[in-house]
Amino acid sequence: MNEELDSQLSAMFDDELPEDQCQLLARRLSRDDALKARWRRYAVIGAAVRAGRADGQPTVRLETNLASRVSAVLSTEPALTGVPAAETRKTAGMRWWHPVVGGAIAAGVAAMSVLWIRGDAPVGVGAQLADNAAASVAVSGLRAEVAADTSAPDSFVVPTNVQRNRIVPTAELANYVVAHSEYSAPAFRRNLISALIASNEGTAGVVDESDDANVVESPAENVEEEK
Amino acid sequence: MSADVSDLSLVRRVQRGDKGAFDALVLKYQHKVVKLVMRYVRNPAEAEDIAQEAFIKAYRALPQFRGDSAFYTWLYRIAINTAKNAVVSRDRSPIDFDLDLQNPDESYDMQGRLADKETPEALTLTDEIRSTVNAAIEALPEDLRMAIVLREIEGLSYEEIAESMGCPVGTVRSRIFRAREAIDRRLREVFEGGLGRAEELG
Numbered sequence: 137m138n139e140e141l142d143s144q145l146s147a148m149f150d151d152e153l154p155e156d157q158c159q160l161l162a163r164r165l166s167r168d169d170a171l172k173a174r175w176r177r178y179a180v181i182g183a184a185v186r187a188g189r190a191d192g193q194p195t196v197r198l199e200t201n202l203a204s205r206v207s208a209v210l211s212t213e214p215a216l217t218g219v220p221a222a223e224t225r226k227t228a229g230m231r232w233w234h235p236v237v238g239g240a241i242a243a244g245v246a247a248m249s250v251l252w253i254r255g256d257a258p259v260g261v262g263a264q265l266a267d268n269a270a271a272s273v274a275v276s277g278l279r280a281e282v283a284a285d286t287s288a289p290d291s292f293v294v295p296t297n298v299q300r301n302r303i304v305p306t307a308e309l310a311n312y313v314v315a316h317s318e319y320s321a322p323a324f325r326r327n328l329i330s331a332l333i334a335s336n337e338g339t340a341g342v343v344d345e346s347d348d349a350n351v352v353e354s355p356a357e358n359v360e361e362e363k
Numbered sequence: 364m365s366a367d368v369s370d371l372s373l374v375r376r377v378q379r380g381d382k383g384a385f386d387a388l389v390l391k392y393q394h395k396v397v398k399l400v401m402r403y404v405r406n407p408a409e410a411e412d413i414a415q416e417a418f419i420k421a422y423r424a425l426p427q428f429r430g431d432s433a434f435y436t437w438l439y440r441i442a443i444n445t446a447k448n449a450v451v452s453r454d455r456s457p458i459d460f461d462l463d464l465q466n467p468d469e470s471y472d473m474q475g476r477l478a479d480k481e482t483p484e485a486l487t488l489t490d491e492i493r494s495t496v497n498a499a500i501e502a503l504p505e506d507l508r509m510a511i512v513l514r515e516i517e518g519l520s521y522e523e524i525a526e527s528m529g530c531p532v533g534t535v536r537s538r539i540f541r542a543r544e545a546i547d548r549r550l551r552e553v554f555e556g557g558l559g560r561a562e563e564l565g
Binding site: 179 | 370372373375383385392411516
C-alpha cells in the first residue's frame with residue numbers, strides 16, 4: 137500500500153484533507169476494498185480509544201457487522217440517481233428567469249427593428265411594419281409613438297430622394313435576429329424578415345444595395361430553412 | 364480547512380449513485396451512532412438495530428441533503444429520532460419479539476440473530492480490541508501519543524493540535540498517521556484473520 141495514499145486517507149478520516157484530494161480519494165475509497173478495510177480500522181481505533189475512557193458507560197461493540205447489514209439491505213434498493221438537492225435548487229433558481237430573458241431580448245429586437253424601420257424605410261411601410269412588430273411583443277409605448285407618426289400632418293413635401301440615417305445597419309440587425317431566433321415568436325420573425333426585405337426593395341434606389349441586399353437574403357433563407 | 368469536506372465528498376458520490384461511498388460513511392460513523400443510540404437503549408444489540416435503521420433512513424433521505432449542515436449532525440438527528448420512535452414503539456408492545464404466527468421462520472430468525480449478537484465471544488473481542496489499542500497507544504513515542512489522543516479523545520483539529528504542540532500542521536498530520544499505523548499493526552498482529560471477520564460473515 138502506498139504510504140502517501142494511507143497518509144491522505146488518515147487525513148481524510150479527520151476531515152483534514154483538501155477538497156480536491158478528498159474528491160479523488162472518495163472515488164477510490166468507494167471501490168478499493170483494501171482502502172475501505174483500512175478506513176474501517178481507523179474507525180475502530182478511534183472508537184477503542186474513546187471507549188477506554190468511558191468507565192461505567194455501556195460498551196459499544198467495536199467488532200460489528202453493522203456496515204455489512206446496512207449494505208445488504210441497501211443492495212436490494214436502486215442506487216440514488218437524483219442530482220443533489222443543493223444543485224437542483226440552484227438549477228431551479230436559474231430556470232425561472234430564462235423566459236424573462238427571452239422576452240427581454242425579443243422586446244429589444246422589436247424595439248431596434250422599429251427604430252431601424254423608422255430610420256430606413258419609407259414612412260408608410262415603416263409605420264405599418266413597426267406597428268405589426270410592436271403588436272407582437274406588446275410594446276404599447278412604442279405603438280403609441282408609431283401611431284403618432286402615422287397621423288397626417290397639415291402640409292408636407294415629400295422629397296424624391298431622402299438619405300436617412302440608419303440607426304442599425306441592415307446586416308447586423310438581420311444577423312442579430314437570426315442569432316436570437318429562439319427567443320422570438322415565428323410570426324414576429326416572419327414579419328421582421330419581410331420588413332427587412334421590403335425595406336431593401338423600397339430603398340433600393342437610395343441606399344447602396346450592393347452589400348446589404350446580399351446580407352439580408354442570406355439570413356432570410358436561413359430562417360425559412362429553420363422553419 | 365473547512366470541516367466536513369471529506370464527508371461531503373462521499374455524500375456527493377452517494378447522491379450520484381455510488382453505494383460504495385455510503386459504506387465508507389457507515390464504517391466511519393457506526394460506532395458513534397451506536398453510542399449515541401445507547402443513550403436511549405441500553406442493550407447493545409438493540410442499539411445496533413436502531414443504528415442500522417437510522418443509516419438506511421439516512422440513505423433514503425440523502426437526495427434531500429443539501430449540505431447546509433455537517434453530514435454527521437444531520438445523521439445524528441436521524442439516529443436520535445429513530446431511537447426515540449423505537450423506544451415509544453417498544454413501550455407500546457411489551458413483548459418485544461413475540462412469535463409471528465403468519466411468518467414463524469422470520470420471527471425465529473430475528474430472535475436468533477439478536478441473541479447471537481450478545482454472545483460472550485463478541486464482548487470478549489471488544490475487550491481485546493480495546494486493551495490492544497490502549498497498549499499500543501502506551502507504547503507510542505510521546506509526540507505520536509499526544510497527537511492521536513488530542514485528536515481522538517479531545518477532538519481537536521490539526522491546527523489546534525499544531526498550536527498546542529508547537530509544530531507545523533504537516534507534522535501533526537504525519538504524527539497522527541504514524542500513530543494510527545503503529546496501532547493498526549498491533550491490531551492486525553493480534554487479530555490476524557479475526558478483525559474484519561464479522562464484516563465478512565455479515
